[in-house]
Amino acid sequence: xxxxxxxxxxxxxxxxxxxxxxxxxxxxxxxxxxxxxxxxxxxxxxxxxxxxxxxxxxxxxxxxxxxxxxxxxxxxxxxxxxxxxxxxxxxxxxxxxxxxxxxxxxxxxxxxxxxxxxxxxxxxxxxxxxxxxxxxxxxxxxxxxxxxxxxxxxxxxxxxxxxxxxxxxxxxxxxxxxxxxxxxxxxxxxxxxxxxxxxxxxxxxxxxxxxxxxxxxxxxxxxxxxxxxxxxxxxxxxxxxxxxxxxxxxxx
Amino acid sequence: xxxxxxxxxxxxxxxxxxxxxxxxxxxxxxxxxxxxxxxxxxxxxxxxxxxxxxxxxxxxxxxxxxxxxxxxxxxxxxxxxxxxxxxxxxxxxxxxxxxxxxxxxxxxxxxxxxxxxxxxxxxxxxxxxxxxxxxxxxxxxxxxxxxxxxxxxxxxxxxxxxxxxxxxxxxxxxxxxxxxxxxxxxxxxxxxxxxxxxxxxxxxxxxxxxxxxxxxxxxxxxxxxxxxxxxxxxxxxxxxxxxxxxxxxxxxxxxxxxxxxxxxxxxxxxxxxxxxxxxxxxxxxxxxxxxxxxxxxxxxxxxxxxxxxxxxxxxxxxxxxxxxxxxxxxxxxxxxxxxxxxxxxxxxxxxxxxxxxxxxxxxxxxxxxxxxxxxxxxxxxxxxxxxxxxxxxxxxxxxxxxxxxxxxxxxxxxxxxxxxxxxxxxxxxxxxxxxxxxxxxxxxxxxxxxxxxxxxxxxxxxxxxxxxxxxxxxxxxxxxxxx
Numbered sequence: 209x210x211x212x213x214x215x216x217x218x219x220x221x222x223x224x225x226x227x228x229x230x231x232x233x234x235x236x237x238x239x240x241x242x243x244x245x246x247x248x249x250x251x252x253x254x255x256x257x258x259x260x261x262x263x264x265x266x267x268x269x270x271x272x273x274x275x276x277x278x279x280x281x282x283x284x285x286x287x288x289x290x291x292x293x294x295x296x297x298x299x300x301x302x303x304x305x306x307x308x309x310x311x312x313x314x315x316x317x318x319x320x321x322x323x324x325x326x327x328x329x330x331x332x333x334x335x336x337x338x339x340x341x342x343x344x345x346x347x348x349x350x351x352x353x354x355x356x357x358x359x360x361x362x363x364x365x366x367x368x369x370x371x372x373x374x375x376x377x378x379x380x381x382x383x384x385x386x387x388x389x390x391x392x393x394x395x396x397x398x399x400x401x402x403x404x405x406x407x408x409x410x411x412x413x414x415x416x417x418x419x420x421x422x423x424x425x426x427x428x429x430x431x432x433x434x435x436x437x438x439x440x441x442x443x444x445x446x447x448x449x450x451x452x453x454x455x456x457x458x459x460x
Numbered sequence: 461x462x463x464x465x466x467x468x469x470x471x472x473x474x475x476x477x478x479x480x481x482x483x484x485x486x487x488x489x490x491x492x493x494x495x496x497x498x499x500x501x502x503x504x505x506x507x508x509x510x511x512x513x514x515x516x517x518x519x520x521x522x523x524x525x526x527x528x529x530x531x532x533x534x535x536x537x538x539x540x541x542x543x544x545x546x547x548x549x550x551x552x553x554x555x556x557x558x559x560x561x562x563x564x565x566x567x568x569x570x571x572x573x574x575x576x577x578x579x580x581x582x583x584x585x586x587x588x589x590x591x592x593x594x595x596x597x598x599x600x601x602x603x604x605x606x607x608x609x610x611x612x613x614x615x616x617x618x619x620x621x622x623x624x625x626x627x628x629x630x631x632x633x634x635x636x637x638x639x640x641x642x643x644x645x646x647x648x649x650x651x652x653x654x655x656x657x658x659x660x661x662x663x664x665x666x667x668x669x670x671x672x673x674x675x676x677x678x679x680x681x682x683x684x685x686x687x688x689x690x691x692x693x694x695x696x697x698x699x700x701x702x703x704x705x706x707x708x709x710x711x712x713x714x715x716x717x718x719x720x721x722x723x724x725x726x727x728x729x730x731x732x733x734x735x736x737x738x739x740x741x742x743x744x745x746x747x748x749x750x751x752x753x754x755x756x757x758x759x760x761x762x763x764x765x766x767x768x769x770x771x772x773x774x775x776x777x778x779x780x781x782x783x784x785x786x787x788x789x790x791x792x793x794x795x796x797x798x799x800x801x802x803x804x805x806x807x808x809x810x811x812x813x814x815x816x817x818x819x820x821x822x823x824x825x826x827x828x829x830x831x832x833x834x835x836x837x838x839x840x841x842x843x844x845x846x847x848x849x850x851x852x853x854x855x856x857x858x859x860x861x862x863x864x865x866x867x868x869x870x871x872x873x874x875x876x877x878x879x880x881x882x883x884x885x886x887x888x889x890x891x892x893x894x895x896x897x898x899x900x901x902x903x904x905x906x907x908x909x910x911x912x913x914x915x916x917x918x919x920x921x922x923x924x925x926x927x928x929x930x931x932x933x934x935x936x937x938x939x940x941x942x943x
Contacts, residue, residue, distance in 0.1 A: 258898050261890060290900035302895035306913025315909065316899040323900070355913065372899065 228436030293379030399424030480705030741800030744772025
């Protein structure tokens with residue numbers, strides 16, 4: 209059964225059409241990468257899947273599997289999508305002053321657990337749980353007491369997104385340019401973290417400009433998004449070809 | 461003099477304000493209106509010393525010469541001061557010395573509903589409470605324990621009998637009756653309030669607290685609180701207040717005076733939750749309050765922490781006069797307005813002594829159609845060499861029909877002073893909300909998390925239990941005002 213089915217998706221932001229008939233199907237256990245020139249609609253796609261209110265879907269459908277049934281994702285509030293396992297690692301993670309990272313993560317984790325019928329975790333138990341997850345992305349414990357993303361460096365913010373992913377264990381994780389702005393060591397840490405979170409039950413959608421991320425997280429499919437549509441799909445070798453030749457040969 | 465029995469005004473209680481109920485109790489009230497005879501009557505009911513009556517009359521005569529202030533950023537119909545009842549007290553069942561265990565069971569029940577158990581067995585162990593119901597204090601807990609360390613904590617009426625010299629020495633020295641219109645009115649007609657004296661070198665072993673409850677209709681509450689911290693002493697003082705939900709506006713015009721001698725410290729915290737009026741702005745308390753502390757001694761400290769979440773109109777500027785060298789004043793405030801509420805609140809820091817320091821952190825949150833103004837003054841006198849002030853005033857808007865204004869006044873007459881001022885106005889951004897929602901928080905939880913984060917620097921100044929209470933209160937208010 210498919211996890212995500214996007215059919216003929218057309219969407220605009222501020223009245224400007226950005227997606228012009230996009231099709232994409234993702235199954236559990238798969239890793240998909242979307243590449244494409246600037247302004248092709250990559251981030252728009254990620255925001256629409258997560259439910260950002262500024263993006264308007266003008267046509268098409270986005271369906272997502274919930275309890276073995278395909279549900280209209282566009283009908284769900286962003287928090288309902290999160291509770292059903294949709295996760296977006298933000299390209300520019302938002303600062304939340306005055307709220308500690310730990311309190312934020314715990315509230316988030318408990319809101320989602322509760323929805324899925326699991327017990328809420330106590331403060332103590334959560335501390336232990338989160339400590340393990342922090343090892344995955346080599347984050348220091350001191351980040352738990354700091355306000356969410358406030359005063360974090362670019363790399364720290366990105367790692368914090370992956371930590372959230374590790375804590376919330378989503379079924380569909382979208383990583384929106386998580387690799388941009390990371391140095392090679394940080395990139396390796398983040399990629400290792402993501403690889404450890406990969407399983408046959410969840411899927412990952414990577415949005416990236418650079419082939420180098422795909423050296424670490426190997427995709428099953430590589431799609432090229434240009435002009436609001438997917439114009440080419442291939443395997444990992446397509447990314448290497450793009451690295452070598454750029455996009456021009458596809459846009460001709 | 462009339463003695464009548466009030467009953468509930470029959471208003472449907474709005475469930476969003478759980479303190480909106482009325483206690484049905486026999487009262488002893490004075491006739492409506494204000495004149496010298498009423499003041500004499502109030503004074504005689506309280507069996508006051510002659511000097512106190514003289515003081516009241518002087519204040520009243522001065523008040524008659526004054527104009528109601530109009531500079532605050534609030535609008536309301538003119539108050540008819542002759543249409544207010546200036547004294548209302550629950551009738552005593554027995555004459556003679558009062559004990560908490562002889563209280564009218566109706567009163568005990570009322571305060572239990574408000575979360576303030578009064579009986580010997582049930583009362584809260586870590587906090588001593590003075591309970592003011594309409595115009596009088598009906599009792600103070602833990603008095604005996606406090607006496608052992610020399611701390612005096614009683615109603616100001618009682619203090620006028622037991623420690624008249626002390627009241628006389630300090631009353632009106634921080635807020636003279638000439639100070640402002642409502643301070644003059646309060647000096648003329650104040651009915652009760654708390655008196656605290658912490659002796660030299662004593663760290664008050666438990667927190668002290670006064671709980672104010674307005675119950676009777678058409679009655680104003682005019683309380684007066686005086687706290688004196690002698691050399692090297694420390695006290696944590698908490699104030700809470702609620703009132704029934706009524707269609708008419710009621711006036712609450714209090715005066716609070718704090719004095720710290722050398723090396724003494726007073727931490728004064730308020731959670732103000734007077735009835736705010738309904739969604740259209742009918743009813744609610746006019747909260748016109750003068751609060752001021754004088755850091756008289758060297759290295760003494762006064763801090764005001766307030767969570768202002770109630771009243772239809774708030775007009776309140778808890779201030780510090782920094783007289784003693786190296787004394788420190790602080791003001792931490794969260795003011796939340798919703799529906800048609802109007803708040804004009806802030807502080808004054810008057811630096812007189814050398815190397816005095818002050819800190820101002822103000823967080824205003826406006827929702828609905830409300831108006832929220834921060835008004836603050838920092839004044840550095842020529843004598844205040846090396847004075848320092850840090851001010852931070854942040855406003856947050858929720859929705860697009862509300863209003864936030866920041867009015868800082870800065871006056872520096874000594875060039876060695878260092879002042880820093882930061883101000884921000886923000887709207888809860890769509891991106892912030894989306895971020896939190898995309899992590900599974902619904903709108904309400906997301907907004908309350910953002911607001912709590914915004915207020916954190918103030919909440920952390922509150923004593924732990926009060927802080928938990930404040931967070932809950934703000935969350936409840938937001939639930940009702942953010943759809």
